[in-house]
Amino acid sequence: MNRRAFLKAIGGAALIPILPHGLSAATNLRRRRPSDAAWPSEAAWKRLGDAVGGNLIPVDFPLLIETDQAGAAATRLLKDLKNPYYIGDQPGLTQTLGWLDAWATQPSVYAVAARNAHDIAAAVNFARENNLRLAVKGGGHSYQGTSNAPDSLLIWTRHMNDIAMHTAFVPQGCEHTQQPQPAVTLGAGTIWMQAYDAVTTKAGKYVQGGGCTTVGVAGLIQSGGFGSFSKHYGLAAGSLLEAEVVTADGQIRVANACTNPDLFWALKGGGGGSYGVVSKLTVRVHDLPEVFGIANFTIKAASDDAYRRLIREFVSFYTEHLFNDHWGEQAHVNPDNKLVVSMLSHGLDAGQVKSAWQPFLDWVKRSPDAYSFEEHVTLGTMPARRWWDVQWWKEHWPELAFPDRNALSGLFDKALEHVLPQPVFDFDNRSGAGPNNAWWKGDAGQVGWFIWGFESLWLPASLLEPDAQERLADALYASSRYQTVELHFNKGLAGAPPEAIARAKDTAMNPAVLGAFALAIAADGQGPAYPGIRGHEPSVGEGRKAAERVGRCMSALRAIVPSPGSYVSESNYFEQGWQKSYWGSNYPRLAEVKRKYDPEGLFFVHNGVGSEQWSADGFTKI
Numbered sequence: 005m006n007r008r009a010f011l012k013a014i015g016g017a018a019l020i021p022i023l024p025h026g027l028s029a030a031t032n033l034r035r036r037r038p039s040d041a042a043w044p045s046e047a048a049w050k051r052l053g054d055a056v057g058g059n060l061i062p063v064d065f066p067l068l069i070e071t072d073q074a075g076a077a078a079t080r081l082l083k084d085l086k087n088p089y090y091i092g093d094q095p096g097l098t099q100t101l102g103w104l105d106a107w108a109t110q111p112s113v114y115a116v117a118a119r120n121a122h123d124i125a126a127a128v129n130f131a132r133e134n135n136l137r138l139a140v141k142g143g144g145h146s147y148q149g150t151s152n153a154p155d156s157l158l159i160w161t162r163h164m165n166d167i168a169m170h171t172a173f174v175p176q177g178c179e180h181t182q183q184p185q186p187a188v189t190l191g192a193g194t195i196w197m198q199a200y201d202a203v204t205t206k207a208g209k210y211v212q213g214g215g216c217t218t219v220g221v222a223g224l225i226q227s228g229g230f231g232s233f234s235k236h237y238g239l240a241a242g243s244l245l246e247a248e249v250v251t252a253d254g255q256i257r258v259a260n261a262c263t264n265p266d267l268f269w270a271l272k273g274g275g276g277g278s279y280g281v282v283s284k285l286t287v288r289v290h291d292l293p294e295v296f297g298i299a300n301f302t303i304k305a306a307s308d309d310a311y312r313r314l315i316r317e318f319v320s321f322y323t324e325h326l327f328n329d330h331w332g333e334q335a336h337v338n339p340d341n342k343l344v345v346s347m348l349s350h351g352l353d354a355g356q357v358k359s360a361w362q363p364f365l366d367w368v369k370r371s372p373d374a375y376s377f378e379e380h381v382t383l384g385t386m387p388a389r390r391w392w393d394v395q396w397w398k399e400h401w402p403e404l405a406f407p408d409r410n411a412l413s414g415l416f417d418k419a420l421e422h423v424l425p426q427p428v429f430d431f432d433n434r435s436g437a438g439p440n441n442a443w444w445k446g447d448a449g450q451v452g453w454f455i456w457g458f459e460s461l462w463l464p465a466s467l468l469e470p471d472a473q474e475r476l477a478d479a480l481y482a483s484s485r486y487q488t489v490e491l492h493f494n495k496g497l498a499g500a501p502p503e504a505i506a507r508a509k510d511t512a513m514n515p516a517v518l519g520a521f522a523l524a525i526a527a528d529g530q531g532p533a534y535p536g537i538r539g540h541e542p543s544v545g546e547g548r549k550a551a552e553r554v555g556r557c558m559s560a561l562r563a564i565v566p567s568p569g570s571y572v573s574e575s576n577y578f579e580q581g582w583q584k585s586y587w588g589s590n591y592p593r594l595a596e597v598k599r600k601y602d603p604e605g606l607f608f609v610h611n612g613v614g615s616e617q618w619s620a621d622g623f624t625k626i
């Protein structure tokens with residue numbers, strides 16, 4: 005069966021029940037599809053192919069194999085679908101395979117595997133002149149499916165991953181207003197692991213990127229972008245110094261604080277894929293501390309009442325001891341009355357890490373009938389420069405996995421109570437895979453997954469005031485009755501240093517991020533799963549129930565937040581009032597930038613700036 009026949013078949017059978025009504029019923033199309041008489045001719049495509057040095061490719065759809073072949077090939081594909089590097093290498097796949105009742109990944113017709121801004125400009129001009137639906141994909145991690153579109157032309161930046169370090173970078177045109185500073189230029193297709201390898205492992209510096217190693221730099225920075233240590237360094241977008249962008253008119257422009265400053269501002273958190281195609285980004289490089297710290301443990305409460313008390317104590321303890329720029333990452337409030345702490349610190353030695361947590365651990369230990377620790381308590385530090393050093397982790401895993409105090413000396417400080425219980429990375433084991441092709445085990449569950457429900461909410465720091473803490477704790481308990489509430493402390497900037505706050509203020513992100521102590525996330529899904537794959541179909545009934553639980557969980561929290569805001573890149577596909585939720589008071593200014601640089605709406609993404617003017621599939625102007 006060929007790709008088109010397959011898509012038609014699954015479109016008729018498997019896909020329709022999980023897509024919202026009306027998505028496939030658009031009439032009066034404006035942008036052209038392959039079935040239209042005015043679809044570009046073979047000769048026209050050939051001209052585009054020549055213009056991009058032969059890098060125009062028909063897009064395969066690897067999920068096809070499941071319906072055509074049983075046995076080994078299918079088994080291999082399902083294994084590959086758990087490998088984010090394999091997925092990233094496929095122009096026809098995305099890291100999230102779909103979202104129940106919303107979207108399921110579908111390949112473009114053709115992709116320009118761009119090598120530089122000129123290839124991108126050729127593709128942009130071709131799409132504009134031929135009225136085509138354009139899709140842009142870097143790391144392919146959009147939860148909302150904004151980097152795939154059927155019947156489209158894809159600009160695929162995967163191979164644009166050149167990296168150049170600068171000791172004294174000055175943005176173009178800013179020679180008289182800005183001091184030279186250390187920076188790194190990243191090709192738009194770079195993923196964060198490649199950036200961390202160059203900047204931290206090799207050069208001993210720090211660049212603010214994402215927690216997940218396989219997320220793309222352009223997608224993350226354009227949505228604002230948080231990593232494990234954002235509470236100290238601020239938003240990834242806050243460190244952007246300059247971007248090279250191809251706008252809808254096919255012009256290759258420089259955007260920075262002095263040249264095209266309005267476009268520059270919009271690129272800093274205004275959402276990927278809406279203003280142009282970024283070809284490279286130059287971001288500030290920061291100093292690296294000696295060590296990063298780790299606090300990992302799980303506490304089980306023996307009763308609901310004990311759990312409520314535990315949450316209250318944790319909220320109070322967080323406020324007093326952790327609400328600062330040292331501590332990021334997560335605490336999970338689980339439905340099974342377990343509090344799971346996986347937090348990371350910046351700028352604290354091992355003694356400070358331990359003493360920061362001691363009061364809380366002592367409180368828990370005083371009530372052995374009410375609380376027990378599951379597995380180990382891990383408190384310690386490790387050399388910051390080795391954080392993303394895959395070879396270092398490989399060499400030291402034996403000692404880490406099989407603790408022997410003597411072997412550990414020099415690796416972790418003596419304050420470590422216990423060692424990491426298991427290796428922390430998964431690897432790309434394909435033959436010829438790069439040595440740094442690794443991803444945190446904590447992100448593995450989201451590779452190739454099919455989302456059932458996903459929502460997020462910034463929690464204002466006012467909830468940490470003494471008279472509000474009980475309200476917050478009660479709401480966390482109530483919401484945890486439906487679904488795990490993940491508190492991502494590094495994704496709210498309250499408590500960050502003034503410089504990080506100032507840089508974030510000068511971005512397009514919802515200002516709610518500035519006053520939030522954490523981003524709360526509730527999500528559920530399954531994977532790998534895709535409609536039409538035998539034995540791996542999305543579970544419609546179970547998924548809808550899960551989506552309802554996610555919704556109720558977040559409603560319980562929303563009830564205590566006067567003006568709810570959500571992080572555009574990690575939020576609900578069905579977000580109500582998304583303009584305000586994602587961008588707050590910045591939306592009108594973003595809409596103006598959109599009108600200026602893309603008046604015809606060539607760039608369309610679901611719930612992106614200006615998308616109100618288009619049908620849900622981005623084909624029809626409303």
Ligand SMILES: Cc1cc2nc3c(=O)[nH]c(=O)nc-3n(C[C@H](O)[C@H](O)[C@H](O)COP(=O)(O)OP(=O)(O)OC[C@H]3O[C@@H](n4cnc5c(N)ncnc54)[C@H](O)[C@@H]3O)c2cc1C
Pocket residue numbers: 099100139140141142143144145146147150151161192214215216218219220221222223224226227228229230231275276277278280281282283447450451573574609
């Ligand atoms: C497993 C996982 C972990 C994540 N972890 C984090 C995290 O730790 N911190 C965080 O902040 N976010 C995180 N995210 C969210 C992630 O940052 C966003 O989804 C981000 O937009 C992904 O960028 P990408 O290039 O990988 O994805 P893509 O899907 O390729 O792109 C995302 C959007 O940006 C657009 N885009 C991509 N490249 C370009 C370009 N060159 N020019 C213009 N537009 C472009 C696309 O069209 C799309 O709309 C995570 C997502 C996943 C799936």
